[in-house]
Amino acid sequence: MQSSQTRFTTPHLHSLLATRGLAAAVMVALTAGAAVSPALAQVPEDAARLGLQELRTLVTEGTGVVGDLQGVINSGKVPRDKVSPEALLAQLRARYQTAAKASLDAPAPGLVGEVRKAYVDAYVSVVTRHQGVLAKGGQDSFVPAYFRALVLKEFNAGMKGKLQAYATNREADLINGDWAVHRVMKGSPLAADVAKAMDGGALDPIVKRSGDRMLGYWPMKLNANCVACHAQNGLKQTEGGFGGALVAEVKVK
Numbered sequence: 001m002q003s004s005q006t007r008f009t010t011p012h013l014h015s016l017l018a019t020r021g022l023a024a025a026v027m028v029a030l031t032a033g034a035a036v037s038p039a040l041a042q043v044p045e046d047a048a049r050l051g052l053q054e055l056r057t058l059v060t061e062g063t064g065v066v067g068d069l070q071g072v073i074n075s076g077k078v079p080r081d082k083v084s085p086e087a088l089l090a091q092l093r094a095r096y097q098t099a100a101k102a103s104l105d106a107p108a109p110g111l112v113g114e115v116r117k118a119y120v121d122a123y124v125s126v127v128t129r130h131q132g133v134l135a136k137g138g139q140d141s142f143v144p145a146y147f148r149a150l151v152l153k154e155f156n157a158g159m160k161g162k163l164q165a166y167a168t169n170r171e172a173d174l175i176n177g178d179w180a181v182h183r184v185m186k187g188s189p190l191a192a193d194v195a196k197a198m199d200g201g202a203l204d205p206i207v208k209r210s211g212d213r214m215l216g217y218w219p220m221k222l223n224a225n226c227v228a229c230h231a232q233n234g235l236k237q238t239e240g241g242f243g244g245a246l247v248a249e250v251k252v253k
């Protein structure tokens with residue numbers, strides 16, 4: 001398999017991607033360590049389901065904030081107050097409110113609260129650290145998939161193995177080999193289930209218990225923008241088809 005570094009064609013992202021090898025290796029190490037840790041706290045099934053749903057909403061809406069800004073970012077003329085951490089957090093609040101019909105700031109018990117805190121912390125941290133890139137802008141300088149990968153890496157570290165989440169795809173459709181399911185879910189008994197579901201390419205979500213874990217699997221559907229941009233990275237995909245999945249797992253009692 002070729003790496004993103006060789007397949008990726010946008011020069012600006014090249015430099016972003018080049019710095020990522022080590023960080024990705026650290027993430028995989030953390031994830032693998034978490035998967036075998038006997039000290040891992042386990043949560044009841046109901047709480048696990050709610051935690052998974054919360055994660056799904058946050059990743060969808062958070063990634064959507066950066067998705068909505070692609071036009072202005074790509075233009076290279078970015079008003080700084082549109083991409084400040086405060087502005088981006090306000091956007092997340094607004095999108096979350098609409099999607100979840102609840103306030104992002106409302107107190108939430110248990111795993112939901114932990115997921116929300118870890119996600120918001122990771123989101124704010126990533127947009128703060130990348131203010132330079134965001135404010136400068138430029139074509140494909142900050143694509144949603146890249147943002148999502150950065151946030152999930154910090155989110156997973158923040159959750160310390162309790163709930164782990166990844167954006168992944170089947171082998172033939174990967175842009176960045178770091179996100180192969182056998183890598184991101186290394187050591188997880190659910191990795192084979194996820195690989196099988198992706199190979200099937202069905203667009204139905206799966207939330208189910210398997211052994212000591214609860215799996216959340218949410219397929220993504222390709223639109224014209226996804227297909228066009230991925231094509232620049234060497235992929236041949238079809239609009240309306242399976243375009244990868246957001247996956248999360250929680251250890252349950």
Ligand code: HEC
Pocket residue numbers: 004017140143144145146149167168169173174175176177179220221222223225226227229230233243244245
């Ligand atoms: C502007 C370009 C662009 C657009 C638009 C885009 N992607 Fe991607 N996508 C990428 C890049 C670049 C990566 C690799 C990111 C990385 O290296 O972490 C990626 C990675 C992914 C991944 C992670 C697995 C992998 O292949 O590395 C998934 C899943 C994915 N994209 C799905 C989608 C879907 C679904 C859409 C549309 C709703 C979409 N993308 C839109 C550029 C794009």
